[in-house]
Amino acid sequence: MKTPAYFCLLVQIGKIVGQVLELDERILDHRKNGKWLLEFYAPWCGHCKKLEPIYHQVGAALRSSDVKVGKIDATRYTHVASEFDVRGYPTIKYSEGEKMYTFRGERSKEDILEFVNKAQGPAVRKIASIGKYYNVKSDHSDQVFFLYIGDEDPHDDLLVKYSEVADKFIVQMYFYSGKKNILPKDIKLKSYPTVLVFKDSEYFEYEAPDGIPTKSSLEFWVNTERYQAFPKVAGGNINDVAEMGKILVMVAIDENDKENEKVNSRIKDVITILAKHQKDKFHSRFQFLWMPDAETINSIMLSFAAAPVMLILDPETHYFYMPPFKLENITTENLAAYLESIKHGKEDAYGGTGFFMRVKRLFYDLLVMVVSVWQSSRWLFLLMFCLPTVVISIVCYSLCCMEPIDDENADEFDEDEDEDGYLLENRDDLPPAYDEQASIETPQAVKGHEKAE
Structure with a gap:
């Protein structure tokens, strides 16, 4: 039996060589120990096969970090996939203690690494100077990021609400905070403290309803502006x-x-x-x-x-x-x-979402799955679909070609038995000469030819 110590040793060896670990159900006992990046895959899934070399590059890139990279066959360890709420293949999740996030971006090395960076946190990152502000803006030139501007008082109502919203959207985007002096002079604020969003080479400011910021209105604004x-x-x-x-x-x-x-x-x-x-x-x-x-x-x-x-x-x-x-x-x-x-x-x-559309989608998904299996592996396609079809065809052919029992011949046979005389139940009335077992096992001696003493 492989002990937890043995499992931990394999994990450490995998980290050293930058290898993606092939995990099993023991991950359930270790998922809260440290940081994990996990891929749930299916052997027949074409998208999983395309992701495989990219995911190995991610594992190599995270070799020097404290994030352990592994993958699990979700078709073999279905209870593990259910525990992680896996609903499709491939699924990538980040797990750290009680936190768990699902990757939903493009399956590229850069996007997966950025997902890991966001998930590790913190949810709100500080900008200390105008130079750092320009660095952040350059890093996110083709992305969206949010910036809280205020005195960074931990008890400030807007900052508290901003931090709560940032925790919710932590893996979707970046959130920053800083004082007013980090902004260039061309940015004019309508209120203070406030929240800004930078995207499409522009910036937009959060406007609280009736001048009173609420968590619901801030969350709604962030949600509608995050792309x-x-x-x-x-x-x-x-x-x-x-x-x-x-x-x-x-x-x-x-x-x-x-x-x-x-x-x-x-x-x-x-x-x-x-x-x-x-x-x-x-x-x-x-x-x-x-x-x-x-x-x-x-x-x-x-x-x-x-x-x-x-x-x-x-x-x-x-x-x-x-x-x-x-x-x-x-x-x-x-x-x-x-x-x-x-x-x-x-x-x-x-x-x-009507009944007809549900039925139509069922057949469409089945067709797509068949095509996906065919494209990923011809042998798997033969085992899953062709072999069962051949077996069923043989069984059906055998049933159809089986000769039926001739009832008329059976009746004639019964009549012949009746005409010949006694049936099996009348065997006790037969003379010994007609007793087959007796005639075989105890043959009768002929009178006058007995063996001499």
Whole structure:
């Protein structure tokens, strides 16, 4: 039996060589000891196979840190996956003591490492000088970050609420705090203390309702401002974006598609104009985003469309809308008019959560799973689908080709038995000569030919 000491020794050896540890159910006894980055995978999952080399790079990058990197076969240790609330493959989680966070970003080395950095905390990081402010702004030039400006009094009401909101969104974005003297002179504040958000090369200030800051209003403001005007979003992160409570204007654009390069550029330009330069019209109700492939959009439409493709999704009702115009003919005017029409409920919607859509999604998910298994491993596909099909076919063929019992012949046989005389139950009335067992085991001697004494 492998002891806990043996398990700890394997963990330390793995840390030294920068190896991703293959874990088992013993992780449940050690999950609260230190910091863990865990991947839950399935052997047949194509996305898991794509992530494998990237995840090993993450393990090598974290070799000198105090974060232990491991992976678990969720199909083999299902109770472990259930304990960690795993709902799909692959799933990456960070565990530290009682804290646990789920990674929802793009499955790249940089994004996973940034997730680990955020999860380790602190939730609110301090900026001590204007030089540090410029460093932070440079580091997050293409991201969103929030900044509390005040005297940093731990009892300040706004700072307390800001810290609580930062704890909730700790792995989604960065939160900072500092005094007023860290800001350049071109930033003008409307109130003090206050909270600023920096994104899209601009800054915006939190405005408390009726001048009184509340945790609910601050959390709502942070939630609606935590994405750029037109960000790139990975498929695994779509649920996080949906929590903003806005209608999502999603477009799939394949940057490697040279054939549709002009169309893709035109789509991006049109949406950027609406998202950034017509923010007053659409920011409160719509969130624009683009994705590098059409997989997520297809999973919503239950289709197999190729990029470029556009979808407008209402996450609250699960209804979606399809533009009536071709994307090569997109303009700021026709897209803006279409979004206004959706906003006022004048457009027909598709999807939803009705019975028919549930059945349709069940068959679609089954088809996608079969295709995924086929693409990941031909042998696994044969074992899972072809072999059971062959066995069932053989059984069905055997049942269909089995000769039926001829009842007429059976009746004739019974009649023959009756005509011949006695049945088995009348064996006691037969003479000894007809007793088969007696005739075999005790043959009768013939008179006059007995053996002499």
